[in-house]
Amino acid sequence: MKILVTGAAGFIGFHTASRLLERGDEVVGFDSVNDYYDVDIKERRLEKLHALSTETGTPFHFIRENLADQKQ
Numbered sequence: 319m320k321i322l323v324t325g326a327a328g329f330i331g332f333h334t335a336s337r338l339l340e341r342g343d344e345v346v347g348f349d350s351v352n353d354y355y356d357v358d359i360k361e362r363r364l365e366k367l368h369a370l371s372t373e374t375g376t377p378f379h380f381i382r383e384n385l386a387d388q389k390q
């Protein structure tokens with residue numbers, strides 16, 4: 319199954335995406351990587367998700383956008 323995880327660089331989104339990749343579900347992560355707290359923590363989570371994808375052979379795609387942005 320292909321699953322969209324919003325807030326994938328955040329605490330809950332990262333752990334959710336990790337479990338999904340581990341069980342073999344393709345993940346599309348979506349996150350603006352905002353600076354509400356240390357951005358380095360979020361970047362390291364994204365690196366871990368890409369590494370987990372390589373390790374498991376399950377695809378992980380990441381979209382760095384703001385959900386609130388609307389193209390007119």
Ligand SMILES: NC(=O)c1ccc[n+]([C@@H]2O[C@H](COP(=O)([O-])OP(=O)(O)OC[C@H]3O[C@@H](n4cnc5c(N)ncnc54)[C@H](O)[C@@H]3O)[C@@H](O)[C@H]2O)c1
Nearest residue numbers: 325327328329330331348349350351352360383384385386
């Ligand atoms: N952590 C908890 O224990 C807990 C408990 C109950 C509810 N929640 C709720 O669950 C949600 C996630 O919590 P968390 O702890 O993972 O927070 P978090 O701040 O670690 O993660 C949220 C992620 O969403 C991203 N984000 C925010 N607005 C965005 C937007 N407009 N477009 C794209 N990305 C955006 C941020 O960059 C961040 O990486 C929050 O709504 C929180 O209130 C969390």
